[in-house]
Amino acid sequence: MARKKTYDYFGAMNQLAEYSATSAQVLKELIDDYSAEKFEEKSEVIHQLEHQGDEISKNTMNELFDSFITPIDREDIVEIINHLDDILDGLNATTYLFENLVIQTIREDTEQFLQLVVTATKGVVKATNEFAKFKHSKTLKGYIQEVNQTESEADRLYSALTKKLFTEERDPIEILKWKDVYDHFEAIIDDCEDAADVIESLVIKNT
Numbered sequence: 001m002a003r004k005k006t007y008d009y010f011g012a013m014n015q016l017a018e019y020s021a022t023s024a025q026v027l028k029e030l031i032d033d034y035s036a037e038k039f040e041e042k043s044e045v046i047h048q049l050e051h052q053g054d055e056i057s058k059n060t061m062n063e064l065f066d067s068f069i070t071p072i073d074r075e076d077i078v079e080i081i082n083h084l085d086d087i088l089d090g091l092n093a094t095t096y097l098f099e100n101l102v103i104q105t106i107r108e109d110t111e112q113f114l115q116l117v118v119t120a121t122k123g124v125v126k127a128t129n130e131f132a133k134f135k136h137s138k139t140l141k142g143y144i145q146e147v148n149q150t151e152s153e154a155d156r157l158y159s160a161l162t163k164k165l166f167t168e169e170r171d172p173i174e175i176l177k178w179k180d181v182y183d184h185f186e187a188i189i190d191d192c193e194d195a196a197d198v199i200e201s202l203v204i205k206n207t
Contacts, residue, residue, distance in 0.1 A: 007063040009070060009077050010132035012056050016084040017128040017195075019049045019056075021121040023091040024188075028114040034106045036098075043095035050092035057085050071132075076202050083195040084128070087121065090188040097184055101177045109161055113185045116154045120192035123147035127196050134203045147196035154189040158182055 023046045030042050060081050064074050126143040134140055161182055169175050 007060075007067065009060065009063075009072075010128070012060045013080055013084060013131065014125065014128040016053050016056055016081065016088060017121070017125040019053045020084065020087040020091060021118070021125045023049045023088060024114070024118045024121040027091060027094060028111065028118050031106055031114050032111055036102070036104050039095070039103075040099055043099075046092055046095055050088050053085060053088040057081055072202060072206055076205070080195065080198050080202065083191065083198050084124070087124065087188060087191045087195060090184070090191055091117075091121075094184060094188070097181065101180065103177065103181070107161075107165075107178055109157070110181075113154070113157055113161065113182070116150055116157065117185060117188055117192075120147055120150045120154070120189045123150060124192050124195050127199050131199055131203075134199075135207055140203065141200070144196045144200045147192055151189050151193040154186060158186045 026042075026045050026049075030039055060077065064070065064077060070077060123143060123146045127140060127147065130137050130140040130143060162179065165175055165178050165182070169178070
């Protein structure tokens with residue numbers, strides 16, 4: 001009887017991160033050339049990526065249930081998969097947020113915030129890709145630090161944009177809408193940092 005192929009847990013982590021990075025790039029392209037009428041239609045790409053990510057998460061959990069041996073502890077794999085799934089869920093939720101808030105025009109510097117989301121997700125891709133070699137990697141720590149630095153930059157931008165919003169915007173509805181958007185963007189980048197920090201803690205635990 002043929003032996004069952006070993007499941008690639010690290011590959012699953014990296015694929016989830018890749019889906020997030022792709023979703024972030026698609027989202028930025030939607031914002032760069034924003035049209036409320038076309039946004040919902042174009043968001044389908046992100047919805048499909050989130051669906052594929054859910055399949056990876058489900059398959060990984062099924063494999064954990066059946067596997068006798070895993071490269072790191074089962075609970076550690078569950079933790080990092082859940083954090084990576086949070087990033088993808090947050091990006092997917094952004095499309096519904098823009099639709100539900102009936103965003104018609106994009107405020108100044110929104111693209112800059114989205115670029116930080118893209119940068120953070122790409123940083124997580126690099127970290128997850130290197131995670132499989134964590135015992136000998138000389139670059140993983142730097143990738144994690146890159147994500148942390150992006151999060152710090154996002155905090156500063158969030159503060160500046162929120163202050164500008166409350167200072168210059170006179171429409172209270174627009175203030176509520178965009179405060180929600182900024183909070184959401186910051187939460188996605190926080191999720192990226194959380195994922196990177198979990199990887200860092202697991203490296204320390206397993207070396």
